[in-house]
Amino acid sequence: MENYKDRIISFYKKHRRMPGYKEIMNLTGFKSKNAVFKLINHLVDAGIVSKDSQGKIIPSRSLDEIPMLGLVEAGFPSSVEEEMTDTISIDNYLIENKESTYMLEVKGESMIDAGIHEGDLVIVERNRNPKVGDIVIAEVDGGWTMKYFRKDGDKVYLEPANKKFKNIYPEHELNIAAVVKGVVRKY
DSSP: HHHHHHHHHHHHHHHSSSSOOHHHHHHHHHHHHHHHHHHHHHHHHHTSEEHHHHHHSEEEEHHHEEEEEEOOOOSSOOOOOOOOOOEEHHHHHHHSOGGGGEEEEESSTTTTGGOOOOTEHHHEEOOEEEEEEOOOEETTTHHHHEEEEEEEETEEEOOOOOOTOOBBSSOOOEEEEEEEEEEEEEO
């Protein structure tokens, strides 16, 4: 069963979805859907997969979790013992409302001093009511940008995080589409 489980998990990691019955038959070499049904029940009992309301298999939380091993000093070096403190799902950590959340790839350098670089992915949540200081995705006078949301009295403006760029004061219209919730950078 361990080998079959590994094949299903590999499929999930490659395709970002769980395989269907026919795909599991191909992965395992089983000739009947009944054998797949029994395998799935074993995987459900083991906590590796679950079933949704329609009976389709979905990954259990543990498939999306990675171990959290503790803290790392970003200042002066100190001795730290590796200790597994918990597991964490990146989705659960970064995403509060999955239906309102999406990702965008960053182009440009106007937010570089906020640690957001060209090529990074930002995780954003639709929100038309940002707080002052939030990094927002906004449509300003017909163009889209990502900047800090600022207010000066009743005047609303967008502030870059790079001194080479100027604040943006909308001439006609400013629509906030989303608030940045996180940044993903791959090295």
